[in-house]
Amino acid sequence: MLYDLNEKHKYYSLYKRIRQDVLSGKLKWGDKLPSKRALAQELSVSVITVQTAYEQLLAEGYVIAKERSGYFVAKVNVGPSAAEQALPEKKTDSKRSYKLDLVKGSAPANMFPFSVWAKLMRGVLSDCGEHLLERVPCDGDYELKSAICAYLYRARGIQTCPEYVIIGAGAEYLYGVIVQLLGRDNTFAVENPGYEKIASSYRLNGAKCTFVSVKNNGVDFNEVVNSNANVLHISPSHQFPTGAVTPAESRAELIAWAQAGRYIVEDDYDSEFRLSGKPLQCMQSLCPERVIYMNTFSKTLAPSMRMGYMVLPPKLYKKYMQIFGHSASVVPLFEQKTLAKFISEGYFERHINRLKNHYKGVRANLINLIEKRFSGVQIRDTGSGLHFTVTAKNAGSDEQIKKQAELVGVRIKCLSDYLQVPISGYSNTAVINYSGVTEEQLKNI
Amino acid sequence: MLYDLNEKHKYYSLYKRIRQDVLSGKLKWGDKLPSKRALAQELSVSVITVQTAYEQLLAEGYVIAKERSGYFVAKVNVGPSAAEQALPEKKTDSKRSYKLDLVKGSAPANMFPFSVWAKLMRGVLSDCGEHLLERVPCDGDYELKSAICAYLYRARGIQTCPEYVIIGAGAEYLYGVIVQLLGRDNTFAVENPGYEKIASSYRLNGAKCTFVSVKNNGVDFNEVVNSNANVLHISPSHQFPTGAVTPAESRAELIAWAQAGRYIVEDDYDSEFRLSGKPLQCMQSLCPERVIYMNTFSKTLAPSMRMGYMVLPPKLYKKYMQIFGHSASVVPLFEQKTLAKFISEGYFERHINRLKNHYKGVRANLINLIEKRFSGVQIRDTGSGLHFTVTAKNAGSDEQIKKQAELVGVRIKCLSDYLQVPISGYSNTAVINYSGVTEEQLKNI
Numbered sequence: 001m002l003y004d005l006n007e008k009h010k011y012y013s014l015y016k017r018i019r020q021d022v023l024s025g026k027l028k029w030g031d032k033l034p035s036k037r038a039l040a041q042e043l044s045v046s047v048i049t050v051q052t053a054y055e056q057l058l059a060e061g062y063v064i065a066k067e068r069s070g071y072f073v074a075k076v077n078v079g080p081s082a083a084e085q086a087l088p089e090k091k092t093d094s095k096r097s098y099k100l101d102l103v104k105g106s107a108p109a110n111m112f113p114f115s116v117w118a119k120l121m122r123g124v125l126s127d128c129g130e131h132l133l134e135r136v137p138c139d140g141d142y143e144l145k146s147a148i149c150a151y152l153y154r155a156r157g158i159q160t161c162p163e164y165v166i167i168g169a170g171a172e173y174l175y176g177v178i179v180q181l182l183g184r185d186n187t188f189a190v191e192n193p194g195y196e197k198i199a200s201s202y203r204l205n206g207a208k209c210t211f212v213s214v215k216n217n218g219v220d221f222n223e224v225v226n227s228n229a230n231v232l233h234i235s236p237s238h239q240f241p242t243g244a245v246t247p248a249e250s251r252a253e254l255i256a257w258a259q260a261g262r263y264i265v266e267d268d269y270d271s272e273f274r275l276s277g278k279p280l281q282c283m284q285s286l287c288p289e290r291v292i293y294m295n296t297f298s299k300t301l302a303p304s305m306r307m308g309y310m311v312l313p314p315k316l317y318k319k320y321m322q323i324f325g326h327s328a329s330v331v332p333l334f335e336q337k338t339l340a341k342f343i344s345e346g347y348f349e350r351h352i353n354r355l356k357n358h359y360k361g362v363r364a365n366l367i368n369l370i371e372k373r374f375s376g377v378q379i380r381d382t383g384s385g386l387h388f389t390v391t392a393k394n395a396g397s398d399e400q401i402k403k404q405a406e407l408v409g410v411r412i413k414c415l416s417d418y419l420q421v422p423i424s425g426y427s428n429t430a431v432i433n434y435s436g437v438t439e440e441q442l443k444n445i
Numbered sequence: 446m447l448y449d450l451n452e453k454h455k456y457y458s459l460y461k462r463i464r465q466d467v468l469s470g471k472l473k474w475g476d477k478l479p480s481k482r483a484l485a486q487e488l489s490v491s492v493i494t495v496q497t498a499y500e501q502l503l504a505e506g507y508v509i510a511k512e513r514s515g516y517f518v519a520k521v522n523v524g525p526s527a528a529e530q531a532l533p534e535k536k537t538d539s540k541r542s543y544k545l546d547l548v549k550g551s552a553p554a555n556m557f558p559f560s561v562w563a564k565l566m567r568g569v570l571s572d573c574g575e576h577l578l579e580r581v582p583c584d585g586d587y588e589l590k591s592a593i594c595a596y597l598y599r600a601r602g603i604q605t606c607p608e609y610v611i612i613g614a615g616a617e618y619l620y621g622v623i624v625q626l627l628g629r630d631n632t633f634a635v636e637n638p639g640y641e642k643i644a645s646s647y648r649l650n651g652a653k654c655t656f657v658s659v660k661n662n663g664v665d666f667n668e669v670v671n672s673n674a675n676v677l678h679i680s681p682s683h684q685f686p687t688g689a690v691t692p693a694e695s696r697a698e699l700i701a702w703a704q705a706g707r708y709i710v711e712d713d714y715d716s717e718f719r720l721s722g723k724p725l726q727c728m729q730s731l732c733p734e735r736v737i738y739m740n741t742f743s744k745t746l747a748p749s750m751r752m753g754y755m756v757l758p759p760k761l762y763k764k765y766m767q768i769f770g771h772s773a774s775v776v777p778l779f780e781q782k783t784l785a786k787f788i789s790e791g792y793f794e795r796h797i798n799r800l801k802n803h804y805k806g807v808r809a810n811l812i813n814l815i816e817k818r819f820s821g822v823q824i825r826d827t828g829s830g831l832h833f834t835v836t837a838k839n840a841g842s843d844e845q846i847k848k849q850a851e852l853v854g855v856r857i858k859c860l861s862d863y864l865q866v867p868i869s870g871y872s873n874t875a876v877i878n879y880s881g882v883t884e885e886q887l888k889n890i
Contacts, residue, residue, distance in 0.1 A: 009574050019587075059789040060588060061595050114575045121779075125566055129454050130559045133747040142464075143505065150506050169614060169775035176621065184651050197771075204768070206629050206651035302578040306775045323649070326642075330614035330751045332780050334566075344504040 010045050015053040022062045022073055033063060033071040099409030100445055105436015106303045107355055116347055117338065124337040136329035136336065139320070140167025140309070144340040148309055151343050156271065156282050158293065164317050169330045170306040171269070171296045172201045178292065178310075179205035181320055182231055182263060189229035191219055193241055193418035193426060198233055198267070211421050214239050218246030221253050232258070233265040237280050238384035240269070241418045241431040245382045251283055258290040263313075268295045272352050275360050276383035289313045297339070299386070299435065300352060307331055307339060359386060362434050365442045370432075386435040389415065395428055405430070410445070455490050460498040467507045467518055478508060478516040544854030545890055550881015551748045552800055561792050562783065569782040581774035581781065584765070585612025585754070589785040593754055596788050601716065601727050603738065609762050614775045615751040616714070616741045617646045623737065623755075624650035626765055627676055627708060634674035636664055638686055638863035638871060643678055643712070656866050659684055663691030666698050677703070678710040682725050683829035685714070686863045686876040690827045696728055703735040708758075713740045717797050720805050721828035734758045742784070744831070744880065745797060752776055752784060804831060807879050810887045815877075831880040834860065840873055850875070855890070 005013040021027040034042070036050045043050075054071055057063045063071045125132070139145065145162040152158040152165075168174040175198065179188075184206045190199045192211035199209045212223040212232075219234055232254065236246035246254075258264045266283045274280070284293035288311075296308030312320055329336075342348050367379060370390060381388035395401050398414040405412045415426040450458040466472040479487070481495045488495075499516055502508045508516045570577070584590065590607040597603040597610075613619040620643065624633075629651045635644045637656035644654045657668040657677075664679055677699065681691035691699075703709045711728045719725070729738035733756075741753030757765055774781075787793050812824060815835060822840075826833035840846050843859040850857045860871040 009572065009576060012572055012574075012576060060591050060785075062591075109575065109578060112575075112578060114578065118570055118574075121570060122567070125563055127454065127457055129457075129563075130554065130557075131454060131457060133554060133557060133559065133749050135749045146505050170773070172772060173775055180649050204625050304578050304580045304773065304778060306773060306777065327617060328615070328749065328751060330618055330775060332751065332777060333749060334779070335777050341504075 005043065005045065010049045011052040011056075014043070014045070014049065015056045018053065018057060019060075019062055022057075022076055027073045029073055029075045031073040032069075033073070035070055098406075098411040100411070100441050101436060102405075102410060102412045102430075102432050102434060105433065106299065107435065108358075108438050109302070111351075111355060111358060112302055113347060113351055117342065120338045120341045120345075120347075121334070124334060124341065128333075128337060132333050132337075134333065136331070136333045138324040138327045138329055139163075140165070140329050140331065141333055141336040141340065144336040144343075145309075147340040147343040151348065152293075152311070155349070156268070156285075158282055158284055158311065160284075160288065160311050164312050164314065166310050166312055166317075166320065167329060167331055167336060168308050168310070170298065170308050171267075171294070172197060173306075173330070174294055174296075174308050174310055175201040176205045177320075177324075178231075178265060179207045180323065181316060186231050187227070187229040189219075189224055189227045189232045190420070191234055191239060192420045192423065193415055194420060195240055196418070196420065199420055202233075213423055214242045214244050216242075216244055217250050218244045219250075219254075221250060221257075224254070224257060230262045231265065232262070233267060235267045235269060236283055237268055237271045237274070238382065240385075241387065241389070241413075241415055241433075243380055243382050243384070243387060243389055245280065245384060251286060255283065255287045255290065258287065262290065263316075264291045266291050266293045268293060270299050270385035271295070272300050273356060273359060273386050274384050275356060275363060280384075284311060289315065292316065300348075300355070305335075305339075307335065358439075359434065361439065362437050362442065363388070365439070366432060366434055366437070369442070369445065387431055387433040389429050389431055391429045393428055398427055401428070401430055408445070450488065450490065455494045456497040456501075459488070459490070459494065460501045463498065463502055464505075464507055467502075467521055472518045474518055474520045476518040477514075478518070480515055543851075543856040545856070545886050546881060547850075547855060547857045547875075547877050547879065550878065551744065552880065553803075553883050554747070556796075556800060556803060557747055558792060558796055562787065565783045565786045565790075565792075566779070569779060569786065573778075573782060577778050577782075579778065581776070581778045583769040583772045583774055584608075585610070585774050585776065586778055586781040586785065589781040589788075590754075592785040592788040596793065597738075597756070600794070601713070601730075603727055603729055603756065605729075605733065605756050609757050609759065611755050611757055611762075611765065612774060612776055612781060613753050613755070615743065615753050616712075616739070617642060618751070618775070619739055619741075619753050619755055620646040621650045622765075622769075623676075623710060624652045625768065626761060631676050632672070632674040634664075634669055634672045634677045635865070636679055636684060637865045637868065638860055639865060640685055641863070641865065644865055647678075658868055659687045659689050661687075661689055662695050663689045664695075664699075666695060666702075669699070669702060675707045676710065677707070678712060680712045680714060681728055682713055682716045682719070683827065685830075686832065686834070686858075686860055686878075688825055688827050688829070688832065688834055690725065690829060696731060700728065700732045700735065703732065707735065708761075709736045711736050711738045713738060715744055715830035716740070717745050718801060718804060718831050719829050720801060720808060725829075729756060734760065737761065745793070745800070750780075750784075752780065803884075804879065806884065807882050807887065808833070810884070811877060811879055811882070814887070814890065832876055832878040834874050834876055836874040838873055843872055846873070846875055853890070 036047050036054065040047045040050045058065055061074055062076060064074045065071050142162060144167055145165040148165050149160060149162040168177055179202060187208045187210055188202045189210050189212045191214045193214065202209050210227045210229055212219045212227055218236055218239060224232060236251060238245060254264060264283060282293060284291040290313060292310055292312060294308065294310040297305045370379060378391040379388060398416050401414060402412055412430045415429040415431060419426060481492050481499065485492045485495045503510055506519055507521060509519045510516050587607060589612055590610040593610050594605060594607040613622060624647060632653045632655055633647045634655050634657045636659045638659065647654050655672045655674055657664045657672055663681060663684060669677060681696060683690060699709060709728060727738060729736040735758060737755055737757060739753065739755040742750045815822065815824060823836045824833060843861050846859060847857055857875045860874040860876060864871060
């Protein structure tokens with residue numbers, strides 16, 4: 001049993017490794033586990049560590065203890081097709097290891113100030129005590145709503161009141177709420193190319209979707225007009241994957257379109273990372289009555305942080321309270337209080353600044369690297385967010401571009417991979433998403 | 446400023462009270478707050494308590510500090526219709542104070558072993574550390590799934606494997622998942638009378654609902670057959686509000702109905718509280734391929750605990766993973782780990798036992814009281830759950846029954862109040878929901 005244990009949480013690592021071996025069948029029903037002392041010696045950890053891991057496995061029924069005999073693997077019922085279904089999350093996570101992944105990725109975990117977060121958690125626990133068991137109103141904890149409201153004013157110039165800020169369990173959850181709020185009989189126009197999850201979430205919630213193409217200046221206005229949609233979901237600050245930024249003139253056109261009884265969902269998913277120049281004004285500020293502003297903390301904090309928010313137009317807020325007023329928030333008060341303190345005590349903006357510095361360096365290095373190695377490519381970087389595009393007119397097919405990158409250990413996708421319905425004019429362009437890239441990885445490329 | 450502060454969390458109480466006064470306009474822009482020392486003296490708390498509350502208000506922008514002058518109420522932008530919209534949650538909570546509320550209510554808060562819960566939380570924080578930031582698979586943390594799986598076997602005789610247990614953010618959230626899983630083109634048959642939330646949640650998620658009446662033996666089978674529904678949502682162990690328990694014969698009929706390509710959602714919402722006799726076998730055990738079992742922790746732990754779970758038939762589990770496999774769980778890992786330990790270390794079942802003893806006493810006292818005061822009434826108590834019904838044939842209208850109760854400070858609803866579509870045969874029957882009743886309240890009646 002040679003396990004390489006995570007230094008910081010040895011007991012938990014050991015417990016996880018043994019559990020996985022039981023579930024995968026590597027350790028079989030009746031197998032005896034090494035004695036605590038022997039395993040501790042083998043792994044150079046304390047006997048307490050092994051004992052805690054064993055006790056956890058015992059409590060969960062993975063092993064049984066026989067007096068004066070030791071610990072044995074229990075008969076774990078992993079269902080009819082255990083091999084296939086045990087720990088299904090592993091399947092989706094299984095990916096080739098790349099030297100550089102420019103498709104997925106989130107901020108390097110070691111940049112998150114976990115010790116601060118843990119300190120705030122402990123503080124919330126002792127300050128709020130049993131208050132933590134109180135029912136949270138559907139729209140979220142007022143302290144968090146208020147902290148986000150103040151942050152939105154400082155960072156995005158949004159003037160609203162805490163009431164209109166609705167806390168939800170992440171972006172996909174909020175998409176569902178929007179469908180329930182606006183009604184399923186609406187047609188949602190969604191950007192193409194774009195994130196696959198946006199349209200699929202709306203559809204999963206029963207709404208009809210139509211696609212409008214994104215050009216250099218954002219969505220094609222004529223397509224929006226001709227789409228018969230009455231809700232438009234866009235990211236005007238920085239569209240993924242094209243990187244398009246919607247200029248003021250186009251924004252005004254879109255607002256005028258919305259003012260005829262329609263709505264715009266302004267998805268500001270990576271606006272915190274405007275790396276050069278001033279942040280762009282939100283569309284919400286242009287027309288608070290017709291724009292639903294939304295953002296999450298998965299890009300800025302951790303993808304596991306299932307908290308997002310939206311700012312509703314006053315009328316929709318009223319409707320929201322009518323529909324959901326008798327429900328409780330699905331986000332635990334504990335997380336809401338911790339995040340509220342993280343924001344209002346200044347940690348959030350300090351963290352964003354550290355991330356921005358990190359990403360500035362990564363971006364400069366990446367651009368440098370691309371310019372040095374490839375001639376005749378065109379880099380399109382609008383100074384926003386965590387990705388840019390590289391067009392190589394003579395590179396052959398998109399498949400060839402991706403294969404060439406793969407040969408040197410780099411994973412990329414092309415614009416065409418994000419097309420929800422096929423349209424032409426999006427070939428030969430790689431999307432460079434550097435949100436998960438570390439300086440070390442760049443050194444080894 | 447005379448505030449009556451919660452003994453245990455004085456700083457938090459004080460902060461909340463002042464914040465509320467700012468938001469309600471009782472404290473106005475520019476008003477000076479009392480000095481820390483003066484307020485501390487006035488309220489008989491320490492200066493530190495006042496200081497912590499003031500700092501919190503300062504951080505959130507409710508007050509501003511002027512050097513050597515003190516604290517002043519800030520200009521808080523509470524929006525265009527502040528008076529109407531500030532703290533909207535208060536509105537829905539505003540209710541007359543009754544001596545005895547037999548409509549709403551959850552287990553008395555002081556019965557929840559919060560110190561144990563807090564201890565487990567601190568343990569999870571130090572044991573798991575940064576692992577808490579890991580993305581949780583859509584179906585939930587395996588440790589919690591496994592703890593629930595083992596509990597279901599011990600408490601309900603359900604034999605399943607942890608994989609098929611899906612963790613979600615409460616019952617309403619899971620209703621939405623079921624609609625997305627089974628499809629919006631299905632018709633859901635829902636019990637009538639019943640909880641208003643069940644049908645409204647299904648409808649909010651775009652499904653069609655039809656109602657089937659509940660008689661003494663549970664849902665009317667002929668109505669189910671004639672309904673053209675392909676999904677049936679029932680609580681066979683103990684229906685709310687009728688208290689009906691579905692006997693074995695009817696269960697077999699329903700299972701046969703489901704086996705023709707249909708599904709049954711078995712909502713086991715209060716099965717933990719079978720107060721006399723043995724627990725009833727689940728329908729899930731009779732036909733795991735056609736029954737979705739579901740339950741939550743809001744009745745057993747706290748209504749704020751937005752965690753529920755369902756056990757999916759293997760085929761549906763596969764479909765679930767296809768649809769949601771790339772999403773993350775909306776329930777934070779921290780709460781999932783804490784609950785997992787609460788269950789696997791035996792606290793959950795000890796807590797349930799304490800609650801059961803408490804409820805046994807409350808129920809006996811209530812029945813005693815009713816039998817003493819009213820003659821000619823018929824109490825129908827199936828020994829299950831947290832409510833029973835009282836039929837008074839000569840009591841006049843249901844409105845009169847409720848008014849008479851209100852005159853002595855008792856809030857009740859009648860069976861007819863829970864009818865989703867009007868049908869006859871449900872009059873003159875009060876529903877006695879004693880889930881929130883304390884022994885003290887009974888003494889004062």
